[in-house]
Amino acid sequence: MEKRGDILIIEDDRDIVSSMRIILESRQYQVREAYDGKQGYAKIEEKMPDLIILDVMMSTETEGFELAYKLQNTTAYKKIPILMLSSFPKKMVEEGSEKFQHLLGDYWPVADFLEKPVEPEELLSAVENLIAQPKQP
Amino acid sequence: MIRSKEIPPRPVHDRTKGQVFFPIDLMKVFLWLIRLRWMAVAGGLIASWVVYTEDRAFPTLVVQGTLVVISGYNLIFYLLRRRMSAAAPLDERSVILVAHAQTAVDLLALFLLIGFTGGIYSPLLIFVFFPIVLIGIIFSPVGCFIYGTLVVMATGGLILMGEMDILPPPIAMVQNSLFGDRFGLIPYVCFVGAILATGVLVTATASRLRGKGSDLFRISRELDASNTKLAALYEMVKEMGLCSDLQKLMDTATRHATRIMGVKGCAIKLMDEEAKTLRFTSTYGLSQDYLAKGKIDIDKSPINRQIIEGAVCAIGSIDEKDYFQYPEDIRKEGIASMICLPLRVEKKIFGIFCVYSDESYCFGESDTKFFSLMTDLAAIAIENLRSGLLKLWFMMKVSHQLRSPMNAVYTMLKPMSGEYLGPLSVAQKDTLDKCLKRIKNLGELINDLLKLGEKKSEVAAPVWYPVDLVKIMRHMQDFYQTQARQKTIDFRVQIAADLPKVHANEKLIDELFTNLISNAIKYTPANGRVEVSLTRATNDRVCLEVSDTGIGVSEKDLPGLFAEFFRTDNAKAFTEEGTGLGLSIVKEILDRIGGTVHVESTLGQGSRFSCLLPNAPNPQPAPGAPSAG
Numbered sequence A: 001m002e003k004r005g006d007i008l009i010i011e012d013d014r015d016i017v018s019s020m021r022i023i024l025e026s027r028q029y030q031v032r033e034a035y036d037g038k039q040g041y042a043k044i045e046e047k048m049p050d051l052i053i054l055d056v057m058m059s060t061e062t063e064g065f066e067l068a069y070k071l072q073n074t075t076a077y078k079k080i081p082i083l084m085l086s087s088f089p090k091k092m093v094e095e096g097s098e099k100f101q102h103l104l105g106d107y108w109p110v111a112d113f114l115e116k117p118v119e120p121e122e123l124l125s126a127v128e129n130l131i132a133q134p135k136q137p
Numbered sequence B: 001m002i003r004s005k006e007i008p009p010r011p012v013h014d015r016t017k018g019q020v021f022f023p024i025d026l027m028k029v030f031l032w033l034i035r036l037r038w039m040a041v042a043g044g045l046i047a048s049w050v051v052y053t054e055d056r057a058f059p060t061l062v063v064q065g066t067l068v069v070i071s072g073y074n075l076i077f078y079l080l081r082r083r084m085s086a087a088a089p090l091d092e093r094s095v096i097l098v099a100h101a102q103t104a105v106d107l108l109a110l111f112l113l114i115g116f117t118g119g120i121y122s123p124l125l126i127f128v129f130f131p132i133v134l135i136g137i138i139f140s141p142v143g144c145f146i147y148g149t150l151v152v153m154a155t156g157g158l159i160l161m162g163e164m165d166i167l168p169p170p171i172a173m174v175q176n177s178l179f180g181d182r183f184g185l186i187p188y189v190c191f192v193g194a195i196l197a198t199g200v201l202v203t204a205t206a207s208r209l210r211g212k213g214s215d216l217f218r219i220s221r222e223l224d225a226s227n228t229k230l231a232a233l234y235e236m237v238k239e240m241g242l243c244s245d246l247q248k249l250m251d252t253a254t255r256h257a258t259r260i261m262g263v264k265g266c267a268i269k270l271m272d273e274e275a276k277t278l279r280f281t282s283t284y285g286l287s288q289d290y291l292a293k294g295k296i297d298i299d300k301s302p303i304n305r306q307i308i309e310g311a312v313c314a315i316g317s318i319d320e321k322d323y324f325q326y327p328e329d330i331r332k333e334g335i336a337s338m339i340c341l342p343l344r345v346e347k348k349i350f351g352i353f354c355v356y357s358d359e360s361y362c363f364g365e366s367d368t369k370f371f372s373l374m375t376d377l378a379a380i381a382i383e384n385l386r387s388g389l390l391k392l393w394f395m396m397k398v399s400h401q402l403r404s405p406m407n408a409v410y411t412m413l414k415p416m417s418g419e420y421l422g423p424l425s426v427a428q429k430d431t432l433d434k435c436l437k438r439i440k441n442l443g444e445l446i447n448d449l450l451k452l453g454e455k456k457s458e459v460a461a462p463v464w465y466p467v468d469l470v471k472i473m474r475h476m477q478d479f480y481q482t483q484a485r486q487k488t489i490d491f492r493v494q495i496a497a498d499l500p501k502v503h504a505n506e507k508l509i510d511e512l513f514t515n516l517i518s519n520a521i522k523y524t525p526a527n528g529r530v531e532v533s534l535t536r537a538t539n540d541r542v543c544l545e546v547s548d549t550g551i552g553v554s555e556k557d558l559p560g561l562f563a564e565f566f567r568t569d570n571a572k573a574f575t576e577e578g579t580g581l582g583l584s585i586v587k588e589i590l591d592r593i594g595g596t597v598h599v600e601s602t603l604g605q606g607s608r609f610s611c612l613l614p615n616a617p618n619p620q621p622a623p624g625a626p627s628a629g
Helices: A014-025 A037-046 A063-072 A090-096 A098-103 A120-132 B023-054 B060-086 B092-116 B123-138 B141-163 B185-241 B246-261 B302-308 B327-333 B365-417 B426-456 B469-486 B506-522 B569-574 B582-593
Strands: A006-010 A030-034 A051-055 A082-086 A112-115 B265-271 B277-284 B313-315 B337-345 B348-357 B465-467 B490-495 B502-504 B529-538 B541-548 B596-602 B606-614
Touching (some): A014 A030, B023 B060, B023 B092, B060 B092, B185 B365, B246 B348, B302 B348, B469 B490, B502 B606, B582 B596, B582 B606
Parallel strands (some): A051 A082
Antiparallel strands (some): B265 B348, B313 B337, B337 B348, B541 B606
16 A cells, blocks of 8 residues: 655654554554654654654653754755644643743744644544645755 | 942043033033124224224224124124034034134234224223133133233233334323222232133133033933933833833843943842742843852852851952952953842842842942842842732632542542443432532632632732733634533624724733623523623723623522622522522622623623723823723
């Protein structure tokens, strides 16, 4: 069967990763896994994914954002769409902390942002959207 | 305390030196002199006529001619004064010039009259003391001395002219003049002595007054300046209080500080958590080149180390001491003097606040004191916002830890219930869905608890401003319309025209509306109705009404409705959803913005929540005035 797209999940909670894998594989997506930012970056270098699903808080509170900015600043990886997941609503992240305020510039380095827990249908429609429309440069 | 030994005070331009009257006062003296001259002319005309009737030898014509000349120049001075008063501001130099002109012309006229009325034996001689007194008060001691000498010399001249019979003879009515009936050296010496004594006494007294006057002027100017500065400081603190973003707050502080202190630039350097480096977090008026140095290593910078340990650093001249690692950079930036103070709240120092001037010795003792006050206020504002953000950060972390396992369980169960892992029996799916519902509810409970906690503990004290309710309500309408339609509930929103803004903040109003509307929809069965309205209740209150045809609240449950975790029995029976915190959040928000809530409800028929929200105060109330709402 033809695979529909290569998705890299970067998330430190392995249970969540395996559940998302089940949902995504049910729609014929190819799923790769990484459990922190460093590992994730290595996997991207190994092979460019079509989409990255990225958690915010991993080994450090802002690891997800740091990786997203790093990718944004790398010409080769700039165009990979990122779907960000967080236990916090977007608004809370925006206003919440000096750490985020320092980090977040004028723009969010991600294409979409979903609050956990994510409904399977919600996840699938977000993924479909992002893979279908190539990210604007 | 590091302090360059002598910081000369900033030069004060003292306009009042050697002068007791300000131009405006001199103008009043002029008016008084002009009136006095009219009286003198009138008196002189009458007196000369009386004398003439007694003594036909009296040169009335010449005397009266002189008096006419006096009234002539008096008229000129009168007109001149009027013109000068009309021109604001007064030109100080021309006022002084006119004062000298009047004095000189008056003295000349007086001596002419004395000459015509018997010279040294003239009864008018006694009047020469008055100009001396006036001169002593108005002009400097030197001026008084010069005029005094002229008077003494003119009197001497009169004596000589009398001896040489140039002057008309003394009038017959005068038996004894000031000098008796014969000229002598001793009377003249006495006259000179009297003039001298008058001059000295008057100038000495005037000098003391003069000193007091200029003191008063200086004090009033200082008071005025410090008043202006304090008002500016108040503006600065007010604006900082409105910032919810740390960077904006610090930028506000540096911008205002530069303006208030009237200097080249200003900077805030914050210390990192390990107290090892300082980072320029906000600057104003400094070049990018100067900031390019980046972080400052505290261990390598003794001056910064001392400030971080609490020292006040006021440096009059960059060249004076080898305080700096790189004085070249500072000189290149055009900085000549500076004050740097620790940003401190209680005993905790977390950064440095600096002002930079391009003049050497720009800052005096009072500038340092004032800047110290400014620094303390800025420190409190920064620390307040930072600690609020830190508390919020802590809560975010707690919430993250609590929600992570719950999210994982939900995410794992969801594919199972969605039959991604294979088909389920009806009973299995039903049980799984119940589990999912409970977990979701737990998530909401954690959210609500955190929100309530945030409000109770006043984390990140909210900023109040006029809030446009219409915008938020339209947003709510869009959002809840879908939900209502799914439940076949008739959801209507009515908003009065010209609704005033409310004194609150958007986040709280958003939460208030969300809680009331979602509650109404949640507890209204299918085919019911939910109505929301916003109206102007009174002149200073807006009324928000949310009514539903839902399950209602029994009379016995009404008093406890706003208590935390309270859920009525009929609510529990109606739905598993609900944390019992929604209405406590509503109450908490209304308490904070100064609003009220009133509930009417009939069990089984529906409820009506009426909230009164305070209007935003009228724009631009006077500082310190009580707000209208």
